[in-house]
Amino acid sequence: MGSNLATSAATAPDFAARASIALADDGLRRKFRRAMDGLMTKRAAQFPDPEAWTSLRARGAAIRRRSLARLPQLLEQLETRCRANGIQVHWAETSADADRIIQGILTDHGVRTLIKGKSMVSEEIHLNDFLAEHSISAVESDLGEFVIQLAHETPSHIIMPCIHKSKEDVATLFRDHIPNQAYTDDVDALTATARRVLREQFAGADAGLSGVNFAIAETGTLCLVENEGNGRLSTTLPPLHVAVMGLEKVVERLEDVPPLLSLLTRSATGQAITTYVNFISSPRKEGEQDGPREVHLVLLDNGRTRIFGDPQLQETLACIRCGACMNHCPVYTRVGGHAYDAVYPGPIGKILTPQIDGLATAGDLPHASSLCGACGEVCPVAIPIPNLLVRLRGEAAHQNSASTVMGAGARHSSVEDWVWRGWRLMHQVPLFYRVATRVLTRIGNAMPASLPMLNAWTSVRTKPRFARRPLNELVRSRGFDHE
Amino acid sequence: MIPIPEKPDTFYFFGTCLIDLFYPEAGLAGMELLRRQGIRVVFPSGQSCCGQPARNCGFAEEARAVARQQVQSFPKPWPIVVPSGSCAGMMREHYPELFAGEADEAEARAFAGRVYELTWFLVHVCKIALSDRGEPVRVTFHGSCHSQREMGVREEPRALLRDLANVTFVDLQRPAECCGFGGTFSVRLPAVSGAMVADKVADIAATGAAEVLSGDCGCLLNISGAMAKSGTPGRARHIAEFLMERCYGK
Amino acid sequence: MSNARTAILDRLRAARPAPLPVLPEWSVTIPPAERLNRFSERLEASHAEVVTSTSGHWPSLLAERLKARGNTQGSANGSSVHYPPGTHHGRCLADAWTDKPELRLVAYDQPVEVLKDTLVHRVDAAVTATRGGIAETGTLILWPSAEEPRLMSLLPPLHVALVEAKEIYGTLTEAMMVQNWSAGLPTNALLISGPSKTADIEQTLAYGVHGPKELLVIVLDP
Structure with missing residues (x-):
């Protein structure tokens, strides 16, 4: 039930409408609340010492900023080193380009079945649907991704894609989609079933696809982080490996990896390290018995170079995709991932999606925040997400031909302009302010609750009661110095 | 971490617009509490709102105009105590970026550095x-x-x-x-x-x-x-x- | 596609360069005396089993373990164990197990394409060496090679890893520095910190979702 509601929420026109649908689903809210509570507790347990957290975070933040400061050079270095190692490098300006490049590689090798490790970039470029149109079947092998693929849904969290599914939901999906599978909601049994089914898929796959957590320019190495081993299988068993990454994921040196890795796994799932950390530096070498014969790396732009052009918004690209911002977000916790109708939900999605897709389509997302600051506080690379939300709100509201943000001014409203002009006048001129506060305190309570804005407020609250006299008037009578 | 200043003889009180309209007793109580710690309380009459509502909606220019009015209303080097962590945060954290590149940036930064939240000030400065x-x-x-x-x-x-x-x-x-x-x-x-x-x-x-x-x-x-x-x-x-x-x- | 490359790099170069921040100091140190304990504790917390043995005794210890465990892949008799015949510890194992017909040593000495069915379905365990361990996180360092291919530590239900006690480093950074990783990495360097696991279904931990369900770490001291 829950998932049906969540899915229908994704089709509503804007965040407010989708959120309302999601909020009505008690089961969904319980699942997210429980999961987020667990993740917050586990993360907190990983950072018991504030000083150690501060210094590690400062290091991680500086590594990512250094990588961005030298991004063009590092990408060239990465390409050179990868090529020297035998990894073929491709550049894609758009999602469509990346899809075509990957499909081209697969078609050249006669691939009919592609086994996939978890990759959010492959979600971003909607690769599975594109490949299906070209008669290539893409099979998700991460357990969570496998579940949502069976359900024909999208991930609701970047780290735990099927967080919106109960074990009963999974049991039903398995029974309905896997031959001879009886209903069981025992998690161990479900996991064993997935192992059995996916082993066959791995054995039969013509190619494997993965994402990349960090690409190391110094050595031409792709670093992949995971717990299940499906990432290793996807990148080792089939004869061809295609890795796809956002071009911002490059770091300078191998020694940059340990602090980032530590921040990533502790922030994401509260683990000191994941079960597997995989450093891939080349295809199978002469004499080696396994590993793919070819490794291809696809570097995706899809708006990232545009984001890079703005010194403030560039911080968006420091992200290491740990998901801690969504785990700690009071809005995400209540509405779940599908309400964002975006590949990347939660706080990072609220700044990334409008910059990739444009403010015309995603301009409401920066407002889907109370600016509580929890995301910025836990971000392991100190991305000032709340400030970037505010910046994007401004970009959406103001027509500015010089703006580099796609869809700048798309949410412009003359009424809103006038409201803020009036607000400014009232608060900038002391006489106006004193008169306004005197008037409001005397007649404000007579305002009908049906007024726009006030009716939104009173849907769950009583009308605010204005005081009889404002403080600026009372201080005089109480003998305080006022100058 | 905000450095703890010496206990002053005089300080400013910033009442906030919400206190003006809805909770003046809270403002009076805050001022009274501080006065009873033996400090002179000054309430500049040019004050209004910290500017946060406009800033948070992306109307930086309007926010800055109102913020500037606050900066100008608190000219002496006294601490500015605010009975709201949110307004205090706006002034301390966001005025520097709001005024970046403006002629009065230095003034705004100095102002921001003098802003304290009421309970913090009571505990750390007044040692109440x-x-x-x-x-x-x-x-x-x-x-x-x-x-x-x-x-x-x-x-x-x-x-x-x-x-x-x-x-x-x-x-x-x-x-x-x-x-x-x-x-x-x-x-x-x-x-x-x-x-x-x-x-x-x-x-x-x-x-x-x-x-x-x-x-x-x-x-x-x-x-x-x-x-x-x-x-x-x-x-x-x-x-x-x-x-x-x-x-x-x- | 070179057009895409040029266009992307041109756009990046057109941006006003951000200042290059200095890397603040950061380090974690774990005193040598605490390393072995920490290493074992962390691995055990990650659902691995850690036993200590010696370079002479470990093959018989392993044999007892495997006999007690029985075969898991359903072969008719005995356990089938991948081992690296060309390495020192592979030879130790072969020498020590000549009188143990129920433990069949299987070499992974042909390409995966030839051995795929055996690898995917018919092996109960694999024994590999390591390049040491990391105390901070309870981690094994593996550099798979022609003798010890990558899938050995991944496909069988049980992975047995040998670690020299003297090769347990404090942190990953330390291991990278001491072993000079940046001078040349293998095809696939690996960090392994427990058996394969997932928590994708209701955050309930389940082991062996794709890789080994069990990880047995034998610390050799000395």
Whole structure:
């Protein structure tokens, strides 16, 4: 039930409408609340010492900023080193380009079945649907991704894609989609079933696809982080490996990896390290018995170079995709991932999606925040997400031909302009302010609750009661110095 | 971490627009509490709003104009005490970026560096000693997001409440979680905001406290309104008012 | 596609360069005396089993373990164990197990394409060496090679890893520095910190979702 509601929420026109649908689903809210509570507790347990957290975070933040400061050079270095190692490098300006490049590689090798490790970039470029149109079947092998693929849904969290599914939901999906599978909601049994089914898929796959957590320019190495081993299988068993990454994921040196890795796994799932950390530096070498014969790396732009052009918004690209911002977000916790109708939900999605897709389509997302600051506080690379939300709100509201943000001014409203002009006048001129506060305190309570804005407020609250006299008037009578 | 200044002879009080309109008693209580610590309190009459509402909606120019009025209204080098962590956070954290590249950037930065949150100032600068004269009561505290995350105020209000002999302080299950106010967020996304404040009210109710206190009037408007609408018993008010009443009988 | 490359790099170069921040100091140190304990504790917390043995005795210890465990892949008799015949510890194992017909040593000495069915379905365990361990996180360092291919530590239900006690480093950074990783990495360097696991279904931990369900770490001291 829950998932049906969540899915229908994704089709509503804007965040407010989708959120309302999601909020009505008690089961969904319980699942997210429980999961987020667990993740917050586990993360907190990983950072018991504030000083150690501060210094590690400062290091991680500086590594990512250094990588961005030298991004063009590092990408060239990465390409050179990868090529020297035998990894073929491709550049894609758009999602469509990346899809075509990957499909081209697969078609050249006669691939009919592609086994996939978890990759959010492959979600971003909607690769599975594109490949299906070209008669290539893409099979998700991460357990969570496998579940949502069976359900024909999208991930609701970047780290735990099927967080919106109960074990009963999974049991039903398995029974309905896997031959001879009886209903069981025992998690161990479900996991064993997935192992059995996916082993066959791995054995039969013509190619494997993965994402990349960090690409190391110094050595031409792709670093992949995971717990299940499906990432290793996807990148080792089939004869061809295609890795796809956002071009911002490059770091300078191998020694940059340990602090980032530590921040990533502790922030994401509260683990000191994941079960597997995989450093891939080349295809199978002469004499080696396994590993793919070819490794291809696809570097995706899809708006990232545009984001890079703005010194403030560039911080968006420091992200290491740990998901801690969504785990700690009071809005995400209540509405779940599908309400964002975006590949990347939660706080990072609220700044990334409008910059990739444009403010015309995603301009409401920066407002889907109370600016509580929890995301910025836990971000392991100190991305000032709340400030970037505010910046994007401004970009959406103001027509500015010089703006580099796609869809700048798309949410412009003359009424809103006038409201803020009036607000400014009232608060900038002391006489106006004193008169306004005197008037409001005397007649404000007579305002009908049906007024726009006030009716939104009173849907769950009583009308605010204005005081009889404002403080600026009372201080005089109480003998305080006022100058 | 905000450096702790010397206790001044005189300081400014910034009342905030929400206090002007909805909670003037909280402002008076804050000023009175400070006056009783032997400091002269000055309330500049040119003050109005910190500018946060416009800033948060992306109207930086309007926010800056109003912020400039505040900067100009507090010209002397005295500390500026604010009975709101949110407004204090706006001034301390965001004025420097709001004025970046402006002719008066240095002035705004100096102003920002003088801004303190009320309970923090009472604890660290005044080193206030409280003597409780009230009846036994059970209370809880909701700290605003910006008081915690921008002003670093977490333990201070709790320490003040724990100092009161007849007050039983019970913390919330989720003390760091947003109440769902968020200024215009509460009316742009009323359903989400409503779900958040409903959870906050339930958290407050679960403490069994007769009063929920806060250092921020935005949260108070939201929480008290939701408590009243849902028929949740209990009172919500500013911590300054509560401290004044307990220690000085108002 | 070179057009895309040029266009992307041109756009990046057109941006006003951000200042290059200095890397603040950061380090974690774990005193040598605490390393072995920490290493074992962390691995055990990650659901691995850690036993200590010696370079002479470990093959018989392993044999007892495997006999007690029985075969898991359903072969008719005995356990089938992948081992690296060309390495020192592979030879130790072969020498020590000549009288143990129920433990069949299987070499992974042909390409995966040839051995795929055996690898995927018919092996109960694999024994590999390591390049040491990391105390901070309870981690094994593996540099798979022609003798010890990558899938050995991944496909069988049980992975047995040998670690020299003297090769347990404090942190990953330390291991990278001491072993000079940046001078040349293998095809696939690996860090392994427990058996394969997932928490994708209701955050309930389940082991062996794709890789080994069990990880047995034998610390050799000395």
